[in-house]
Amino acid sequence: xxxxxxxxxxxxxxxxxxxxxxxxxxxxxxxxxxxxxxxxxxxxxxxxxxxxxxxxxxxxxxxxxxxxxxxxxxxxxxxxxxxxxxxxxxxxxxxxxxxxxxxxxxxxxxxxxxxxxxxxxxxxxxxxxxxxxxxxxxxxxxxxxxxxxxxxxxxxxxxxxxxxxxxxxxxxxxxxxxxxxxxxxxxxxxxxxxxxxxxxxxxxxxxxxxxxxxxxxxxxxxxxxxxxxxxxxxxxxxxxxxxxxxxxxxxxxxxxxxxxxxxxxxxxxxxxxxxxxxxxxxxxxxxxxxxxxxxxxxxxxxxxxxxxxxxxxxxxxxxxxxxxxxxxxxxxxxxxxxxxxxxxxxxxxxxxxxxxxxxxxxxxxxxxxxxxxxxxxxxxxxxxxxxxxxxxxxxxxxxxxxxxxxxxxxxxxxxxxxxxxxxxxxxxxxxxxxxxxxxxxxxxxxxxxxxxxxxxxxxxxxxxxxxxxxxxxxxxxxxxxxxxxxxxxxxxxxxxxxxxxxxxxxxxxxxxxxxxxxxxxxxxxxxxxxxxxxxxx
Numbered sequence: 060x061x062x063x064x065x066x067x068x069x070x071x072x073x074x075x076x077x078x079x080x081x082x083x084x085x086x087x088x089x090x091x092x093x094x095x096x097x098x099x100x101x102x103x104x105x106x107x108x109x110x111x112x113x114x115x116x117x118x119x120x121x122x123x124x125x126x127x128x129x130x131x132x133x134x135x136x137x138x139x140x141x142x143x144x145x146x147x148x149x150x151x152x153x154x155x156x157x158x159x160x161x162x163x164x165x166x167x168x169x170x171x172x173x174x175x176x177x178x179x180x181x182x183x184x185x186x187x188x189x190x191x192x193x194x195x196x197x198x199x200x201x202x203x204x205x206x207x208x209x210x211x212x213x214x215x216x217x218x219x220x221x222x223x224x225x226x227x228x229x230x231x232x233x234x235x236x237x238x239x240x241x242x243x244x245x246x247x248x249x250x251x252x253x254x255x256x257x258x259x260x261x262x263x264x265x266x267x268x269x270x271x272x273x274x275x276x277x278x279x280x281x282x283x284x285x286x287x288x289x290x291x292x293x294x295x296x297x298x299x300x301x302x303x304x305x306x307x308x309x310x311x312x313x314x315x316x317x318x319x320x321x322x323x324x325x326x327x328x329x330x331x332x333x334x335x336x337x338x339x340x341x342x343x344x345x346x347x348x349x350x351x352x353x354x355x356x357x358x359x360x361x362x363x364x365x366x367x368x369x370x371x372x373x374x375x376x377x378x379x380x381x382x383x384x385x386x387x388x389x390x391x392x393x394x395x396x397x398x399x400x401x402x403x404x405x406x407x408x409x410x411x412x413x414x415x416x417x418x419x420x421x422x423x424x425x426x427x428x429x430x431x432x433x434x435x436x437x438x439x440x441x442x443x444x445x446x447x448x449x450x451x452x453x454x455x456x457x458x459x460x461x462x463x464x465x466x467x468x469x470x471x472x473x474x475x476x477x478x479x480x481x482x483x484x485x486x487x488x489x490x491x492x493x494x495x496x497x498x499x500x501x502x503x504x505x506x507x508x509x510x511x512x513x514x515x516x517x518x519x520x521x522x523x524x525x526x527x528x529x530x531x532x533x534x535x536x537x538x539x540x541x542x543x544x545x546x547x548x549x550x551x552x553x554x555x556x557x558x559x560x561x562x563x564x565x566x567x568x569x570x571x572x573x574x575x576x577x578x579x580x581x582x583x584x585x586x587x588x589x590x591x592x593x594x595x596x
Contacts, residue, residue: 068361104474124370160331210269424457432467563592
């Protein structure tokens with residue numbers, strides 16, 4: 060069974076990462092298999108938290124789009140290089156395939172064989188020096204002819220000799236395969252000449268006397284000579300006719316939406332699929348892409364698709380655990396939702412532990428506490444509730460942190476050093492997109508103890524912001540630089556509608572910046588005011 064993937068939003072913060080880790084642990088403890096994931100690089104603050112409590116960083120998840128490995132039906136039949144033409148044709152006819160992949164000894168992809176290739180081979184075969192010009196094996200020969208060995212030792216492996224008729228008595232050499240009938244005398248002469256195999260074509264009622272034990276195998280085939288000769292040609296191995304024609308092949312990890320166009324435009328009807336180890340996984344057709352097993356996911360600390368993983372439309376959302384507003388959230392089937400007006404998703408996750416009757420271990424309690432201290436800015440954010448404070452104190456006790464306020468300040472300071480960050484990194488550390496009255500708005504937020512240090516890069520920040528505005532058609536791009544000590548934020552606003560900031564906060568922008576005293580929460584103190592200001596625009 061595929062595990063449930065649990066993840067927060069893109070540009071993950073501490074709450075997003077810690078809630079995913081904690082909820083995944085809870086799921087595993089209650090009998091479900093779950094894996095915590097992240098949709099981007101972790102911040103310094105989150106790195107500080109995970110290192111402090113000895114928790115591994117979740118794996119990076121780039122997309123949950125349907126992949127070939129998720130398909131519910133893949134044709135597993137393949138053709139081996141050593142398979143006979145008849146065997147290959149039988150397989151293709153049975154499976155209703157006009158072509159199939161050809162594999163080597165280790166199931167590695169060697170090419171594609173088509174029904175037309177086999178038909179053309181039949182038409183073009185020259186029986187002169189048949190086994191010299193075409194590769195085949197003794198195993199293929201007896202299988203195709205449905206022969207019975209009545210005496211001698213039947214060989215195995217590649218046929219090295221040539222195919223001769225009894226009329227070619229003078230040219231028969233040791234190792235040749237000779238085809239004759241029960242009407243012809245001279246079997247003993249053929250043995251003396253060194254024939255490797257003598258094929259005797261006869262009726263079912265004919266009695267063929269076995270010869271004394273020798274290296275020459277006598278094979279009885281029930282059927283006339285004129286039918287046996289064409290059958291012998293069908294024993295030729297696929298390797299003898301396999302060409303170097305170009306064809307499309309895919310890998311099991313390829314995404315369905317990426318291969319659809321290729322399959323639609325290509326004249327090819329069947330497409331081989333190879334695993335990461337290089338083995339042929341199977342064959343797919345266009346109709347196979349309809350049904351695939353959707354990856355099971357749980358969203359934490361977000362619910363908007365624009366903030367979530369790529370390919371979410373291909374996934375099956377089982378649950379949402381969030382403390383944000385819901386906007387245009389639609390699913391194809393009922394979803395369990397745990398949402399509450401609190402300052403941090405981890406406050407809700409702790410409730411889920413309690414509901415399950417499970418006490419989180421010390422390390423998990425520690426990261427849950429860290430997320431609450433981060434999201435509420437040590438309880439100073441207006442989003443902080445009495446429940447957040449109560450839960451934080453309980454978690455501090457479980458985590459063994461007596462002075463959790465000091466730990467929280469150390470954590471925030473560790474995460475606010477932006478001196479080594481490029482403008483692009485600063486803007487993408489925690490950026491979210493919003494639509495307000497038809498306007499597209501981006502709001503990036505960073506917490507720091509050095510606002511002036513960030514504004515020293517204003518020119519470079521504005522250059523990157525303007526580029527993103529042009530690329531993504533933002534009407535407003537707002538960078539919120541929150542001072543965790545002064546409990547306020549400096550805003551840098553660019554775009555065609557900076558007036559939203561002035562109207563929303565009754566502030567005057569000076570050189571594109573304005574100080575908003577007491578404003579620290581994007582969710583509760585910035586977005587609602589911008590939305591109100593956008594009314595009537």
